[in-house]
Amino acid sequence: MTGKGKSVLFLINRLRERLWFRPAVFSISSLVAVFAAGWVDGSDLGHWLPDIDRETVETLLSILAASMLVIATFAVGSMVSAYTAAANSGTPRTFNLVLRDDVSQLAHSTFIAAFIFSVIARVSLDEGYFKGDGHFVIFAVALLVFAMVVLVFVYWVDSIARLGLLGPVIDRAERATRVVLEQNRRRPWLGGVAAEGRAPKGFSVLTDTVGYVQEINVEDLQEWATENDARIRIMALPGTFLSPREEMARVWFREATPPELELQKVATCFTVDRDRVFDQDPCLGFVVLSEIAMKALSPAVNDPGTARKVLQTMLRLLDEWRQPLQAGSAETPFDRVELPAVDVGNLFDGAFTGIGRDGAGTVEVAVALQKTLSVLAASHDRDVAEAALRHSAMALARAEQALSLSQDLEAVRAASPGYGQA
Structure with missing residues (x-):
């Protein structure tokens, strides 16, 4: 189920599990660096920069372009082997944790971005996009990229050697669990208030799909309840498996029922999908x-x-x-949304x-x-x-x-x- 109820943080966490996300961000950054060099070339700042021979810049960019494609291909093969080993030593549920490996994604992204930067910079250079002042900027950026590639490669090799071992997999699971436990400790009801006693009779919000509750956007629920002078009782916490037409929440009103009751807006605050995720579970x-x-x-x-x-x-x-x-450390900013404790x-x-x-x-x-x-x-x-x-x-x-x-x-x-x- 999709809708406005998905939080930005939840979407960012899902994007982090995609291998293309960081390479895309780093590649866009490399394009920005090339165009920034062109901007400097056309500004008064270029007069303060030393001159550098075009052939020197071309040589460095050619080395980067030739080597980065090979290294990026090698990195992909090594990452796949390490991910397979980690999945085999752990369980399928640990695979997403391994995919979040920041070092491997940083290395892969750096190699691809360096390759894209070198190719675009070399084409721009051959097409006359830069004049003499821009040569130094491209040369300086290329040196910075080259140094970063070397440092990241050395750091990544040390990390990838341990990625598939069982010990690091357990450590990753522990860190991910500690984060959500600390969030639950400070917001024991996801920022809402404790559900006490039986839920009053009201309108049931039902799911229309089969899957696990992955995220509940309590902030949006609070906003809806405030607008409609209502209260909401969550019936299915994150991690709960739901069948079709099963109750996710119950809504009741302090006074009269609004003439246009839009319970679908409440339903969009729940993200239900096939697998469980760590975010709120x-x-x-x-x-x-x-x-x-x-x-x-x-x-x-x-x-x-x-x-x-x-x-x-x-x-x-x-x-x-x-x-x-x-006393008073627990955060409960959403007083119209009631949730049971874990x-x-x-x-x-x-x-x-x-x-x-x-x-x-x-x-x-x-x-x-x-x-x-x-x-x-x-x-x-x-x-x-x-x-x-x-x-x-x-x-x-x-x-x-x-x-x-x-x-x-x-x-x-x-x-x-x-x-x-x-």
Whole structure:
């Protein structure tokens, strides 16, 4: 579903996942540099610049044009190989995180932009677009481009060598999850207010497609509700899977219903598409991390160390997320839009159910899971503590069925939060 409800930031994040976006921006910048040189050539500033031979400029531009096309082709092949390795070591849900690799996109964009700049500058030079004053500007820009290409290439080679490794994939998932968790911590209801009690009877806003809620533009919802003296209760948070004709929101009015009720404007504030995205979905990061751990625990991989690393990452993220804010720190600028809080139980289901199932027969993973849940069970947050105890009991029950050695089972029991309690 598309509409005015899509925020600029959401669109920028989607563009960042496209490999053509940065090369296009950098290529336009290279065109601007050539035309800027022509402008300097026709202005009084050109008299202050030193003279430089045209053949020198042509030689440098020819070297750039010949080498950049080869390097750009090599970069594309290396990026595809690294992306494939990262997707194979992680899960399909991690692929978009890898595509956001800023270093690879910076390198690819720089090489293509340098090639386009050198070709356009050389053609402009041959067609007499520049006079003597413009030669120095083009030469200086070409030297700057050449130096930037060398620095970016060296930095990129060091980065691309680690891009396909599993460790950096986990780190990327952690960073993306931390960003959305911090946003949720400061705006626990996306800037709206907490939904309390059952939603009053009103007009239902239904979806007309199948997919996940990717983004909710609460600011536009607030504007619509203010204009119509209404209140809106969000029924489907980002990350929720919707079927056709399922309720996304409910609208009710303080007094009379407007004569022309345009609920479609409310619907356009929701972005529903095939896949989940990180932007407003705190649970997705834990699902991705859990999938990485489950793949590591498969018989084909048999890597319990990765599963333990994932558990450590999850514990760190959850501990940071549930730290209490100072009174009044939560931002709630949209008082006409009500949203439920993130379901901690659902988040724990996505994070720990798969690891508890697939790691039940591996004692070191089962122990690490119980230790993680023990820390969370001691949390000051009641929802977190209850969810941790529930998953600890489930994981322990699975371990009792999967582990045959009594010493292994006792180690798992000893690590559980309920060990020794009546």
